[in-house]
Amino acid sequence: MSVERAILVTVQLDPRFFKGDSLWSLADEATELHELAISAGCQVVGQLSAKRHRPIAGTFLGSGKLQEIAEQVSKQRAQVVIMNQELSPAQQRNIEDLLEVKTIDRTQLILDIFAQRARSQEGKIQVELAQLRYLLPRLVGKGIMLSRLGGGIGTRGPGEQKLEMDRRRHREHISRLVHDLEKLDKRREAIRARRKEIGLPVAALVGYTNAGKTTLLNRLTGQIHLARNQLFTTLDPLARRIRFPNGEFVIVTDTVGFLHHLPHHLIEAFKATLEEARDADVLIHLLDVSHPLVFEHARAVSDVLSQLKLNDKPILNALNKCDQLAPDSKSESLEGLYAPAVAISAKTGQGIDRLLDRLGKQLDLSLYEPMTLRIPIERADVVANLYQSAQVLKRQVTDTTIELTVRVPTNLRPMVLAYLKGDDANDKGKIQA
Numbered sequence: 001m002s003v004e005r006a007i008l009v010t011v012q013l014d015p016r017f018f019k020g021d022s023l024w025s026l027a028d029e030a031t032e033l034h035e036l037a038i039s040a041g042c043q044v045v046g047q048l049s050a051k052r053h054r055p056i057a058g059t060f061l062g063s064g065k066l067q068e069i070a071e072q073v074s075k076q077r078a079q080v081v082i083m084n085q086e087l088s089p090a091q092q093r094n095i096e097d098l099l100e101v102k103t104i105d106r107t108q109l110i111l112d113i114f115a116q117r118a119r120s121q122e123g124k125i126q127v128e129l130a131q132l133r134y135l136l137p138r139l140v141g142k143g144i145m146l147s148r149l150g151g152g153i154g155t156r157g158p159g160e161q162k163l164e165m166d167r168r169r170h171r172e173h174i175s176r177l178v179h180d181l182e183k184l185d186k187r188r189e190a191i192r193a194r195r196k197e198i199g200l201p202v203a204a205l206v207g208y209t210n211a212g213k214t215t216l217l218n219r220l221t222g223q224i225h226l227a228r229n230q231l232f233t234t235l236d237p238l239a240r241r242i243r244f245p246n247g248e249f250v251i252v253t254d255t256v257g258f259l260h261h262l263p264h265h266l267i268e269a270f271k272a273t274l275e276e277a278r279d280a281d282v283l284i285h286l287l288d289v290s291h292p293l294v295f296e297h298a299r300a301v302s303d304v305l306s307q308l309k310l311n312d313k314p315i316l317n318a319l320n321k322c323d324q325l326a327p328d329s330k331s332e333s334l335e336g337l338y339a340p341a342v343a344i345s346a347k348t349g350q351g352i353d354r355l356l357d358r359l360g361k362q363l364d365l366s367l368y369e370p371m372t373l374r375i376p377i378e379r380a381d382v383v384a385n386l387y388q389s390a391q392v393l394k395r396q397v398t399d400t401t402i403e404l405t406v407r408v409p410t411n412l413r414p415m416v417l418a419y420l421k422g423d424d425a426n427d428k429g430k431i432q433a
Contacts, residue, residue, distance in 0.1 A: 209257025
C-alpha cells in the first residue's frame, strides 16, 4: 500500500468565541497533528498554520489561506489535506472542490488510526460503527444528480434513488453493528460479573495516548504486548492478573489512550471498551512527565474522565518516564504536585515496587473496612462465615468470646452488619461490633 503524501493544516480558534484550550499553543497543536498523521502512516510533505476568531461557514478558512494550501498541494504533489479542526460535511465538500484533493479532519484521522490498531472483534465493530456514523451525513455523490435532493426538475431519477439506497444500507448496517456490539457487551459484562464473584480487585490503566500504559502492563505482568513510541498503539482493552509481593492478586486492565478535545461521539462509540475503567476499583493514571505538555495532558485526561463520570474513582498517579528527566529534576517534588503519586519508569523498572505498594494500600482503602468483633465462643458458625467473606487479620480467644479483627469488603459491609444484627436478636449470645 502506497504512503499518502499529506499537507497538514493547523487552525487555532479564539477560545473566547469557541470551546478551546488556551494552554495549547498553535505550535503544540501542530506538533500533535503531525504525530497523529505519522501514526496513521502518512508522509508529511508540508505544514501550514493559521489563527482565526471564528470559522467561515462554507469553507472554514478564507480564500487567501485556501489558495496558499492549494499552491502547497500542487508544489508537493500532495494526495490528502489534513486539518486539526472538525469540519462540517458541507465545509469538507467545499474545501475538496476548491483544492481538488481529498480533505479530512482530525476526527476522521483518529478513526483511521483506530481502524489500523483494532485487533479484537469488539474493537473492529466499535471502529466501524464510529466510522459509519461519521460518514452517514457526508454520504453525498459527485454531481447534480447525487448531491441535489428534493422536489422539482432535475432532482428526481436514478441518482436520488442510489443515494437513498446507500443511506438506507448504511443505517441498516449501523443497526446490525449496534446489535452485535450489545451482544459482545453482555459477554464482557458476564466476565466482569465473574471477576466480582471471585472477589479480585481491579485496577484500570488510564492516561494520555503514548504515556506508556502498555509498557507498564508488560512490566507488571512479565508478558509482551505491542508497545511502540506512537499514538494509539493499543486500542483493544487488555486484562491481566498480577501478584502483589504479599501473595494477593489484582487484575490490571489497559484501556485506549485519551486525547485532548476527543470528540464526544468517539467517546460514545468506545464506551464499551471504557467500561473496564468504569468497573475498576482504582484508576492508575499514567503521566509522561518527560513530555513538555504533561500538565495539559493531565487536564485532558481529567476532562475525559469527567465526561465518563469517573471523577469520583480513587486515582493513583504514576509519573512515568522519570528516567528521561533532566538530572537536576527531583521526582519527589513531582510526586508532591500530583499526590497521591509515584515516580516510575515502566521501561527500566524504576519505582515499580513502590507503585505496587501504594496500589495495594489504595485498594485496601477502597475495598476493605476494618472491624473488630467479639463473638460468643459458641457461635462457631459466625466465625466460619467471617473467614469466608472477610480477611481475618487477628484472632484472640478467651473463655467466653472469640475476638476477630477483620477486613470486610466495603460492598459486603451492609450485609455483614445486617447478619450480625439478626444474630443479636437471638438468645445464642450477643455479638459486639
